[in-house]
Amino acid sequence: MVNSLKKPWLLMPVKLAHDMLPYILPALSVLYKKELPPWHSYSWKHLNFRNPMGIAGGVDKNAKNISAWCGLGAGFIEVGTVTPLAQNPNPGKIIDRNPNQLALWNKMGFPSQGVKDTLKEIKKHSSKVSVPIFANIGKNRDTPNDQAHEDYIKLLEAMHSHVDGFVVNISSPNTKDLRVLLEPANLSRFLNPIITKHRNLDQNENHQVKPILLKLSPNMEKEDLLSAIDTSLKLGFDGWILTNTTAKYEENLGFGNQGGGVSGKPLAERSKEILRDVVAHLPAHVRKEKIIISSGGILSKDDILERLDMGANLVQVYSALIFQGPWFFQQVAQN
Ligand SMILES: Cc1cc2nc3c(=O)[nH]c(=O)nc-3n(C[C@H](O)[C@H](O)[C@H](O)COP(=O)(O)O)c2cc1C
Numbered sequence: 001m002v003n004s005l006k007k008p009w010l011l012m013p014v015k016l017a018h019d020m021l022p023y024i025l026p027a028l029s030v031l032y033k034k035e036l037p038p039w040h041s042y043s044w045k046h047l048n049f050r051n052p053m054g055i056a057g058g059v060d061k062n063a064k065n066i067s068a069w070c071g072l073g074a075g076f077i078e079v080g081t082v083t084p085l086a087q088n089p090n091p092g093k094i095i096d097r098n099p100n101q102l103a104l105w106n107k108m109g110f111p112s113q114g115v116k117d118t119l120k121e122i123k124k125h126s127s128k129v130s131v132p133i134f135a136n137i138g139k140n141r142d143t144p145n146d147q148a149h150e151d152y153i154k155l156l157e158a159m160h161s162h163v164d165g166f167v168v169n170i171s172s173p174n175t176k177d178l179r180v181l182l183e184p185a186n187l188s189r190f191l192n193p194i195i196t197k198h199r200n201l202d203q204n205e206n207h208q209v210k211p212i213l214l215k216l217s218p219n220m221e222k223e224d225l226l227s228a229i230d231t232s233l234k235l236g237f238d239g240w241i242l243t244n245t246t247a248k249y250e251e252n253l254g255f256g257n258q259g260g261g262v263s264g265k266p267l268a269e270r271s272k273e274i275l276r277d278v279v280a281h282l283p284a285h286v287r288k289e290k291i292i293i294s295s296g297g298i299l300s301k302d303d304i305l306e307r308l309d310m311g312a313n314l315v316q317v318y319s320a321l322i323f324q325g326p327w328f329f330q331q332v333a334q335n
Helices: 014-031 066-071 115-126 145-162 178-182 184-204 222-235 265-281 284-289 301-310 319-323 328-334
Strands: 042-044 047-049 053-055 077-082 095-098 103-106 133-137 165-169 212-216 239-242 261-264 291-295 314-317
Touching: 014 066, 014 095, 053 077, 053 328, 066 077, 066 115, 077 115, 077 165, 103 319, 115 133, 115 145, 133 145, 145 165, 145 178, 145 184, 165 184, 178 184, 184 212, 184 222, 212 222, 222 265, 239 265, 261 265, 261 319, 265 291, 265 301, 301 314, 301 328, 314 319
Parallel strands: 053 314, 077 133, 133 165, 165 212, 212 239, 239 291, 291 314
Antiparallel strands: 042 047, 095 103, 103 261
């Protein structure tokens, strides 16, 4: 339960509050700017994370607030989901919240300014911030699945020199049939040309190896989940984000029966179950080399410590920034 009086944005219509955030955030980041002490800092490959807390995919879809999130204490930034061409959100209602249950619902469907404009924003901010920046990449909704890899390759080519790593997103429930690509029968064929192109780009740029991660769905059966881990591992992926929003949610959350995906507290148990299964599946020497980022229902410092204890190397939040406020990272790292 949150006290909405202390969080006036929770009293505003949810879509309005969401649309206003990019305009308010830069001011908040100046007002609340603080030099945070390192907290559970972490180094992996050539990347240094001053704390393990990142903004999750979807928070800064068009990379407009990289500096603001950095000023508010994020340990790393993930921009996107970025699509090759600009596209609008899905029609109709696309976001809702239930503050009593600490739950968010969305059916956005990758609204994006497209890679060209997003790249301009990344270039504007990246020299000013000292935290790793990942790009979460996705296909345009009109691109059929048998050509989807071409969209991801375009995004890698455009962004490779400008970000520290990539997240391949095929786990959103809000782009029709996207998650079919995660199925064992399709995954290897889909990922293979993407990772091949990625490693070529690494080599062309003085062997600057940029990590590439796969974001997984909480709605995968255990067998398919572990098969996706094995397939991506064999292909040379560097890690995983566990997990995206859940398409399976209880009616009592008040979001009706309208598809979409739920984040926040109702996702926490499933996200932890997936983390547990993946950690148990990976041999210790593989875990040392790869990265696991836990996402889903992380709403407090204790939640973060629990995920790190369970084997996650880093965490990401979206719902916490809505229900606790954009100063969440500072509150955690200071106390
Ligand atoms: C409004 C909204 C938009 C989102 N958009 C994206 C997105 O574009 N790409 C993505 O990979 N995940 C997206 N997500 C999922 C989040 O990155 C995260 O995986 C999920 O919300 C679980 O974290 P949480 O419980 O801290 O919110 C979105 C979530 C929300 C609530």
